[in-house]
Amino acid sequence: MDKCAKCDSENVIPDGELLDRDETAEHALGAAIYKDPDALVFAGKKRLAVAARICADCGHLELYVRDHDLDTVREVLEQRRR
């Protein structure tokens, strides 16, 4: 069960999105991580889908990486630890 990280309520919507909008369209915001953040080229950029968990009781909005991208986060972390 999803819970609010701030007030512990279970009245949350777990699959919201944060949107950016320009003149023609809306885009769901994502996040990026890098295997080698100091590299000038070939930094190994990986894009991650981001979801928003929103609490109906206190309004707290929390961003998190979707489950299907967690393997990517683990892979980049492993690469950085080498």
Ligand SMILES: [Zn+2]
């Ligand atoms: Zn809350």
